Amino acid sequence: GRDLVLVLGDQLSLGLSSLRAADPANAVVLMAEVYEEASYVPHHKKKLAFIFSAMRHFADALRAQGWTVEYTKLDDPGNAGSFDGEVERAIERHRPACLIVTEPGEWRVAQKFADWRDSLDIPVEVLDDDRFLCSRADFRDWAAGRKSLRMEYFYRDMRRRTGLLMDGDEPEGGRWNFDAENRKPADDDLFMPQPARFAPDDTTREVLALVDAHFSNHVGDLEPFWFAVTREDAEAAFETFVKDALPLFGDYQDAMLQDRKFLFHSVCSLYLNAGLLDPLDMCRRAEAEYYSGRAPLNAVEGYIRQILGWREYIRGIYWLKMPEYADSNFFEADNNLPGFYWTGETDLACVRAAAGQTIEEAYAHHIQRLMITGNLAMLMGVDPKQIHEWYLAVYADAYEWVEMPNTLGMSQFADGGLLGSKPYAAGGNYINKMSDYCGHCAYDVKQKTGPRACPFNYLYWDFLARNRDKLEGNPRLGPVYRTWDKMSADKREATRESARAFIRDACGQRADTLVSNT
Ligand code: FAD
Ligand code: DLZ
Ligand code: SF4
Secondary structure (H helix, E strand, C coil): CCEEEECCCCCCCCCCHHHHCCCHHHEEEEEECCHHHHHCCCCCHHHHHHHHHHHHHHHHHHHHCCCEEEEECCCCCCCCCCHHHHHHHHHHHHCCCEEEEECCCCHHHHHHHHHHHHHCCCCEEEECCCCCCCCHHHHHHHHCCCCCCCHHHHHHHHHHHHCCCEECCEEHHHCCCCHHHCCCCCCCCCCCCCCCCCCCCHHHHHHHHHHHHHCCCCCCCCCCCCCCCCHHHHHHHHHHHHHHCHHHHCCCCCCEECCECCCCCCCCHHHHHHCCCCHHHHHHHHHHHHHCCCCCHHHHHHHHHHHHHHHHHHHHHHHHHCCHHHHCCCCCCCECCCCHHHHCCCCCHHHHHHHHHHHHHCCCCHHHHHHHHHHHHHHHCECHHHHHHHHHHHCCCCCHHHHHHHHHHHHCCCCCCCCCCCCCCCCHHHHHHHECHHHHCCCECCCCCCCCECHHHHHHHHHHHHCHHHHCCCCCCHHHHHHHHHCCHHHHHHHHHHHHHHHHHHHCCCCCCCCCCC
16 A cells, blocks of 8 residues: 555645655545644634645645645544554555555644554654654753753754854854843834735635534634735745844834834744744844844844744753643643633733733734733633633644743743742832833832732732742842842732732632633
8 A cells, every 4th residue: 555644734844754665656645634733722713724724725736746645634524533543544444555644743743642552553753753843852961961951052052953043163253142231122113124914725714614504603803914824925924024123123022012012023934833944944034134234133043042942942951851841831820711711801001011912913022922811821720721722722823842832931930940049039020111001001110019010010029928838949039039038018918908809809710711612
């Protein structure tokens, strides 16, 4: 028989290892839209539409290259609803010699593939996903025997390995990292660039109707739908970013503006994670902008660090630490995620903006995820599993391998400091400095306690006080505890009482997560 090649929804790359291992003349490619994947969390409607439409376009691209592709649509009669069932059906149809797959992004699916080795009566070949620049094995070697797994050292090794922004053995510009220059607040500006938008074609329109019919209870607005769904359009979107926004990417990386949802960000993570863009190509393209003088080093280095450093490092941590990582809960936090995460309906202007644009666009930029929604959940003591489920559901770029370490590690400090040296906790001052949200808010960022005070202010101190036994020994937090101890007993008690009242009100009940009713 022929070989059977299963291609998953985030493996939409023509150079995929499983495709390279097969011969178009002697193989069948299987792609399937399945309920199991579409509903293990209540994925945002735009995310579902993006993945299904991109899958359908990718199947066409494979056929154009001479592959035989069998594609199961979500509402096809006989759709078995899971990878297991669809693979079994394909095996019955074709009696293939061998099943070939590229390793999946998620541990959950990797377990399935491992089970197939026993349960299927044909050989199963699982190949490395070499679209990543650091293999799982290489990351394990890098991590072995190290006391500290800080990203910065990993990143320097990756710069040396790829030669990106290297001047011989030295980093371009004499420094590895220009982050200190990348913390400017932005002013609203009518000429701010916008991500490229694409009108839905017939395939996308069919998918939009499908998602609307079957996932109406999932979170998020389905339309307007403007994401690229092919490699060509994703490359055009990236090119728009490179030309229009990359030069100022560094300066405004940490800025937030009420009416500017994308600022100078690339909005390319969804394309990259699905396989429509290639990480090394993106880094080389950005690097070329520096050498041609069109973009400054702080922008280009910052951008390359996100992809070559953070993205690869996060994936390495995921595979190094799973499956235990999923249960991380350093603070033993067990409050419910407030319902306003799913609706955006709250008087906190910054949270309303971040959650609101998330519901509209399946997108928020990094500092919104980290310092607004993530920070608030940690300060309130929200159960890490509930906030993890939210991040995995609501963002078009979210797959567990990248979402989980960012959420549990970077944003919630639930891993106790594997990723970061201290929790990303901040009060209203920080948010006010980096954004224009506070001017739109019902709360007063200058007040510290009481009904009008900015909740981030008292929640920040309450978080530190509540977790004193776990954090006091952290050298970077010592001075902060000394400030707390110098406050009057009355002030400390008023702070904690304001926090208790806010948390009681916001986290009282477990929110309806808008799970599919299909
Ligand atoms: P840009 O600002 O343009 O950055 C360029 C690229 O760098 C991104 O496209 C992305 O591929 C990569 N990148 C930047 N930061 C990270 C990071 N910390 N980890 C991995 N890649 C990074 N990113 C995801 O791709 N999927 C997720 O599910 C996800 N969940 C997150 C959850 C939390 C709590 C936090 C704090 C961050 C999360 N991130 C996630 C990282 C980051 O916020 C997004 O990659 C970024 O906002 C995507 O928007 P962009 O393409 O405009 O990024
Ligand atoms: C995220 C996702 C969704 C929503 N639907 C599908 C699908 O129907 N078929 C498919 O092959 N892949 C889908 N995906 C992506 C998978 O969940 C992803 O490949 C695994 O989680 C491994 O990263
Ligand atoms: Fe957010 Fe506080 Fe500013 Fe309101 S006052 S926008 S809650 S930081």
